[in-house]
Structure formats: structure tokens, C-alpha cells
Amino acid sequence: MRVLDFLWVLSGVLLNAFAQLLLKAGANSVGEISMSAGAPALWRTAIGLAQHPGILGGLACYVVSVVVWIVALSRVDVSIAYPMLSIGYVVNAALAWWLFGENVNAQRWLGIGVIVIGVLLVANSGSRS
Template identity: 40%
Template structure:
């Protein structure tokens, strides 16, 4: 449970990036590539303020996720990213006035229950180095000598 804060930071930055991208695309209006160089249009989209900020936030989210992956099992960390769906749905309801009907609420509830079950599995306490509070994960590295069969 030691890395839950980092996992939740990853979830929140991922969700924030989605919301920024949505705001950016709403501010640009409907996209059309007719009569316009597609590369120029793509650059206009990428460098519009909200879209650019959203992409930068995704980079921060990915850096945080890489840190988390260096500390905990993938099968523990990755399912937490589904909480971003929950955050996005709730904020989209309040910020963009998007529909949050019974089916979506039921789906959100299932996601939350599943995430709680995964959190109870304790995978975050199993670090890669001994002395981090969990058992060490064995890793095997393959050198080019092992692959080619050369013995030194």
C-alpha cells in the first residue's frame, strides 16, 4: 500500500489530461480536413492551448506510471488506471454536463468494487529490492552471450 499515492497521482493526471483534451477539442469545434493540409491542421490541434496542456499532462501521468511500474507488480498497478474512467465520468457530468445515467453509474460501481478487490490483494507491498517491506521479485536478464550460447 506504500505506493498507492503514486498510483492515484497517475490516475488523477490521466483523468485530468482527458478532461483537458475534451475542453481543447470543444474549443476548436468540429474538425475538418477538407481543403487544408492535414499536417498543418494536426499541428494546429496539437498546439492549441488545452490540447497541448492535456498532452503535457499525459506525459506527466506516464512518467508517474513508469515510476509505479518500477515499484509494484503490473497486475496490481494497471487495474487502478480504470479509476480514471470514474473520475472522468464524474467530472464530465459536472463540467461538460454529460449524461450520467443508471447504466454508467452501475459500471462505475463495478469499476470501484473491482479496484477495491485488487487493492486488497496487497501487490503494492511487493517491491523489487529486498528490504522494501515485501518479498523481492526475481528477475532474469538475458545478455547477448546467453542468447547466442557463448560461454565466457
């Protein structure tokens, strides 16, 4: 894979990962959402979330990531690009641990390591000419 092509793919992956982290920050602002709280409470929660900078930022990252991803797919086989989304697991696990204090234990890191090895194998498997 050419460096520029990889950068398109990586940009799409990172935008997607950051979108998840921003959405998590927004979700954390309201706590656990109970579907049994009743329509008025759910409506207030939805309005609050719709105005939260984390939710808005996450949605913006998703929109931009779709555009970037389309460019990446025009340059790279989907069978190579799509597995690279797994890089987002590494980014999200590390940043969730750092930003949100989430417990990322050794078993999770081992699983993420297996994913990374798989992504490297796919990335080095070749591409269209």
C-alpha cells in the same frame, strides 16, 4: 499496498484522467472533426488544435503521467497498478458531467460502481514483499 505507493499510482491515474479532460476541452473548441473536409481544412484544424491550451496541457499531463507511472510501476506489481487506472473512469465521468454537461445516467454510474468494486478487490489482493 503502502500509502506512498498508492499515492504514486493515484497521481499517475489522475494525471492521465486530467489529460483526457483537457484534450476534450481542446476538441470541443473546434467541434466535430470531419475527415471528409479536405486536406486544407484538416490542416487548419490540426494547427489550431496544436496551439490550443487544452491540447497542450493534456499532452503535458500525459508526459508527466508517464514518468510518474514508471515510478509507480517500480514500486507496485503491474497486476495491481494497471487495474487502478480504472479510477480514472470515475474521475472522468464526474468531471465530464460537471465541466461539460455530459449525461452520466444511472446505468453508467452502476457500471462505474462495478469497476470500483473490482479495483478495490485487486488493490486488497496483496502485493510482492
